[in-house]
Amino acid sequence: MKKILIGIVLCFLSLHSFAQNFEFGAVTHADFDFDRNTIDSNANAVVLKEYGTTSFYLDDATGRLVLIFEYHTRIKINNKEGFKQANIVIPIHKSDGAEELILDLNASTFNRNQSGFVQSQMDKKAMFTENRSKYVSLVKFTLPNIKEGSIIEYSYRLQTPFLFNYRTWEFQSDIPKVYSEYVAFIPGNYNYNVSLRGFYKLSDQKSEISKECLRLSGTPVDCSKMTYIMKNIPAFVEEDYMTAPSNFRSAIYFELADVIAMSGAKQSLTKTxxxxxxxxxxxxxxxxxxxxxxxxxxxxxxxxxxxxxxxxxxxxxxxxxxxxxxxxxxxxxxxxxxxxxxxxxxxxxxxxxxxxxxxxxxxxxxxxxxxxxxxxxxxxxxxxxxxxxxxxxxxxxxxxxxxxxxxxxxxxxxxxxxxxxxxxxxxxxxxxxxxxxxxxxLKASQKSVTNYVLIGKLEADGKIKGTITTTTYGYDAFNKRKEIKRYNSIDEYVEKIDESMPKFSINKHQILAVDSVEKPLVEVYEVEFAAHNGASNNQLYINPFFINKISKKPFNLNERTYPVDLGSASDQKISVMISLPGKYEMLEKPKDIAIALPASGGRYIIQSDMVDDKLTVNQILQFNKAIYSPEEYLYLKEFYSKIIQNQKTDVLLKKAD
The missing domain is CATH 3.10.620.30 (C8orf32 fold)
Structure with a gap:
């Protein structure tokens, strides 16, 4: 986290004196012709401009200070996947009888035709409020007449009595942004701790002072205007194995540290x-x-x-x-x-x-x-x-x-x-x-461990009959126990497993230590499944990766700016031993490999062989760390790519003469 701690003897200015807002509805051909390839060729929508500002205001009706947050954005919709950007949700907080208010909402969609631009203004009646909890409501609305290539624009003011948490500004969102600007107006007697979080740096920032911009108890107060600008901001793409996105999105955070009253007394709000x-x-x-x-x-x-x-x-x-x-x-x-x-x-x-x-x-x-x-x-x-x-x-x-x-x-x-x-x-x-x-x-005290053992026999009809024993520890056992408990009985749980694997048939089952959580969970299944179609007695293919095959990469970004957080280290071992009906020789098989992540971060090993008319395939997949840094991301991608590629190969057996 990059800290921009400011002990603000800085101040507040009249909102409209300095704000670099843009005119509502002044869309141009350049907006419609914006080439998304300049920022992200895959973007479903792009924020062309975004402006926000927060300022203090003395409410004449109550005599109390409130915060006014103004927001204005213009977004180009590139395709149907981008239509969801027209569904707007604004959280409204409330506590102890105090509540935030949405004011001056304006929202329109712009489409281009032969004569120019057509504006479709949203009816204010389309806005509604959903109560999420006793502390949060959601103001929702959808912009009208959305098409591929539309430009949507909306603005609003939010009035809040909650001064402690000055409005956070998120530069990064789920779509890229060409330009994002936030202006913070802060009275000189209010001291905020300010922090910039996330991977991307500001393109520009500046501070300006204004004299006597606010009166408190009849006393003029000097104020400051802090401007933060970020340009050409990539979308924040959520991927598996991460904690809260708010930990990593580029954003400005404010927290009230202390207030100096007009009498000179200092009230400290940042506690030790x-x-x-x-x-x-x-x-x-x-x-x-x-x-x-x-x-x-x-x-x-x-x-x-x-x-x-x-x-x-x-x-x-x-x-x-x-x-x-x-x-x-x-x-x-x-x-x-x-x-x-x-x-x-x-x-x-x-x-x-x-x-x-x-x-x-x-x-x-x-x-x-x-x-x-x-x-x-x-x-x-x-x-x-x-x-x-x-x-x-x-x-x-x-x-x-x-x-x-x-x-x-x-x-x-x-x-x-x-x-x-x-x-x-x-x-x-x-x-x-x-x-x-x-x-x-806060670290996991145990590894997540799963061991699979299949001992089976290939029958003349092309089916493998045998026993799969699965033993799990740590979070793997916990998750499996929770899944079992979702069902009314173990029999019902096994029935659902059987239904979900059409190529497998479970004939008998035994599950041990479901409630004895200090012990490993053990599942034993007598199964049969087709290994080949029986068309040829002399030559046959067997796919040895029928247990927990990795067919989809969990990591697909070109670059990941936040860690891969697995929660815990893990071990997985798969042992397969299949007795064959007669003498066979192995013509093709998955390549025996042993690949490792840097700095002993993990490894994958596979070995297959034919010994005494028995086909054996053994795999080990280990992740020795719970958290991998962004710098290790490309190694993880390549690691999984090699595993998936190797698991595409079948075993080809030929009957010995």
């Missing part, structure tokens, strides 16, 4: 971690719930009576909380009630469950702490100064014999010490009731 520690540990829905050892005092002796050591005690308590309280599917870093009521109701949010776990661990005299974090889809947190709103989740941490275990009891199918993948996101902050808080890395 010492302030946050005090606030959280004394909060009735945070620290007070961590302290509720009394709720478990009488229960702990029964829970831990057969536990010979502290680790066994912790596991017994963890398993009890997992079974006792069902997660209501809500995140949160604060309890919604109190853990005594949660235990009685047997339901709660993430914080209810994990504060119950922390309190129970503490009641057993174990060293337990809380860890607040931001989930993968919520983005990473600010490390330079505390922003409590960045965090949306809390888990437990227990320290035993010099080892720390991170626990989330909201997922009953997770083994002890393995967090859900949604929590594996950079770092969390450990909150201790008696000691200062500190950062901790």
């Amino acid at each position: 971690w010492r302030d946050v520690d005090y606030e959280l540990t004394n909060d009735k829905n945070f620290g007070s719930q961590m302290k509720r050892k009394d709720v478990f005092k009488d229960l702990i002796p029964t829970l831990t009576k057969d536990a010979p050591d502290e680790l066994s005690k912790a596991k017994a308590i963890y398993n009890y909380i997992k079974k006792q309280i069902k997660w209501n599917n809500y995140y949160g870093k604060y309890s919604e009630g109190n853990i005594k009521a949660v235990l009685e109701n047997r339901s709660g949010n993430v914080a209810d469950i994990n504060f119950s776990l922390i309190a129970a661990l503490s009641a057993a005299n174990l060293d337990a702490e809380a860890v607040i974090l931001s989930t993968r889809e919520n983005g990473t947190v600010n490390k330079l100064f505390p922003v409590i709103s960045d965090f949306n989740y809390v888990v437990a941490k227990v320290n035993i014999d010099g080892t720390s275990y991170l626990l989330d009891a909201s997922e009953p199918l997770l083994p002890f010490g393995l967090l859900p993948l949604r929590c594996i996101n950079d770092q969390g902050r450990v909150i201790n009731l008696k000691k200062p808080s500190y950062w901790i890395d």
Whole structure:
């Protein structure tokens, strides 16, 4: 992250004095003739111009400061895939009776004909509001008369009473932009921390000062105008294995640090971690719930009576909380009630469950702490100064014999010490009731491991009959267990597998340790499937990649500016042994290869052979890191390309004379 920290004795100017906005509706032939090849030949739509500005305004009706955000954009639609750009959604935030307002909405579509341009103005009645939650509504509208080659344009003003989070400006979106400009007007007595995130740099930025541009309590205030410009911005393309896109899109962020009142008194809004520690540990829905050892005092002796050591005690308590309280599917870093009521109701949010776990661990005299974090889809947190709103989740941490275990009891199918993948996101902050808080890395404590073993026999009718045994560990086992639990029974789960693989027939099955989550999950299937059509007895082809074949590349960008985040390291092994009916020799086979990623990042190995009338094919696919940098992306692409190419080759067998 590139920081542009400004201690703003900078200021605010009248909006229309400096704003470099463009005239609404003044489309030109150059706009219609814009060649997308100049920025992205594959672009379904292109932002030709985009302008935004945020300024302070004294609301005469209430006597309070509000923020006014103005937005104006002009977009060219290149093809039908770009039509979705005409569906506009504007989030509106609300809290404690205060709510943002959309004002002066103007939206039109422009199409070209023989005589010039035709403007289709959107009817204001086409705009509607959808309530998403008690904190967010969505204002939605669709521009009319969209065609291939249309230009759409819309502008609006948004008035917000929430001064703490000054309007973020995202330079990058899902389509490329030719020009994007943001102007921030800030009174000199307001100090914001400003940061530029993302891969791309600003094309230009400037600061201008204006005298007496705003009056507060009758006192003139000097203000500043900060202009940020970025040109020829590539689209941000989301790809597999990434955390929140907001972590990587190029954008300007503002956060209010402090305000100097007209009296000269300074109100600091950027807290220290010492302030946050005090606030959280004394909060009735945070620290007070961590302290509720009394709720478990009488229960702990029964829970831990057969536990010979502290680790066994912790596991017994963890398993009890997992079974006792069902997660209501809500995140949160604060309890919604109190853990005594949660235990009685047997339901709660993430914080209810994990504060119950922390309190129970503490009641057993174990060293337990809380860890607040931001989930993968919520983005990473600010490390330079505390922003409590960045965090949306809390888990437990227990320290035993010099080892720390991170626990989330909201997922009953997770083994002890393995967090859900949604929590594996950079770092969390450990909150201790008696000691200062500190950062901790959020990493998967186990590899994801899957082993497949097929032992089969090729029959004269061209079918292979045998047994496939699949053993999974870590997240692979967790995900498979969750899938099994979606069905009413194991038989129903196996039936769905059988239906999804038309070339396979499952005759018998056995699945072990579905509920014993500390053990590997084992699936055993007796199967039969066609290896060849039986047309020739002398020569036959067998595709050895019928188990978990890689047929599609997960990475297709020319360049990726953000990391590949797998969540955890992983191992996959596939062993196939097929007994053949008689003597055969191998004429063709997939090439035996051993390829590796740089710096021991991973490897793929395949070997096939004929030994004692048995065809054997063994594969190993390993990723030794959870996160690969953008610089390693092209190596990953090439790695997968070689695997896919090699897996296109069949085994050709010829009957020996």
